[in-house]
Every structure is written in C-alpha cells, then in structure tokens.
Amino acid sequence: MITPTKGIAPQRSLVVVGAQILQLLDRPMTVSQTWTRLREWRLRNGHRAPLPFWWFVLSLDVLYALGVVEIDRELLTRRPADAAPAGGE
Known part of the structure; x- marks a missing residue:
C-alpha cells in the first residue's frame, strides 16, 4: 500500500502519489487545489x-x-528539509 506490491501498481502506491504531490507543491495551496493539480498532472503524464x-x-x-508537508491556515506547504519537526521536538 505504501510501496508498490503485487496488488498495488507503482503509480498507485502512496509513496509514488506522495512524490507526485511534492513535485506539484511549488507554492502553498489548499488541499482542493492540490487535488485538482494532481489529477490534471496524472492525466497529462499518462497515469x-x-x-x-x-x-x-x-x-x-x-x-x-x-x-x-504541513498545513498552516488551511494551506498545504512543503517543509524545508532543515526545518525542525512540528511541536518543537
């Protein structure tokens, strides 16, 4: 489910879909905007x-x-690679 298996095609695994989301998340977006962009991207790229x-x-x-990723004020954003974990841990 998270990674491709015999029953889960690579283009449907959660890791691959997550990578596609990260590729599209070039600016803060609502979840709905991200969903729309992902569907459009998948159609254009033959998924x-x-x-x-x-x-x-x-x-x-x-x-x-x-x-x-994190959600701040209803906007989904990428977290910088060097950012501290949420909650200050």
Whole structure:
C-alpha cells in the first residue's frame, strides 16, 4: 500500500502519489487545489490508474507523517528539509 506490491501498481502506491504531490507543491495551496493539480498532472503524464480522493488523502497522511508537508491556515506547504519537526521536538 505504501510501496508498490503485487496488488498495488507503482503509480498507485502512496509513496509514488506522495512524490507526485511534492513535485506539484511549488507554492502553498489548499488541499482542493492540490487535488485538482494532481489529477490534471496524472492525466497529462499518462497515469491512467484510478486515484480516488481518499487515496490522495492517505498519501498526504504519509507525507505529513514523514514530516515533509504541513498545513498552516488551511494551506498545504512543503517543509524545508532543515526545518525542525512540528511541536518543537
């Protein structure tokens, strides 16, 4: 599920979808804007595997758990690589 398996195609794995999201997240965006941009990008780049919204949200959860994205004032942003973890840990 997180990585490709026999039952999960590479273009649907949460890690790959997360990487696609990070590629598109060049500025702060709402979750809806990010979802729209991702769907458009996947169509333009030949990713035909269905991607439901809940799978997109799971990918965001993985990115958040890895500490590479955050939500501030309803905007999804990339965290700088050298940023301290949320909560000052």
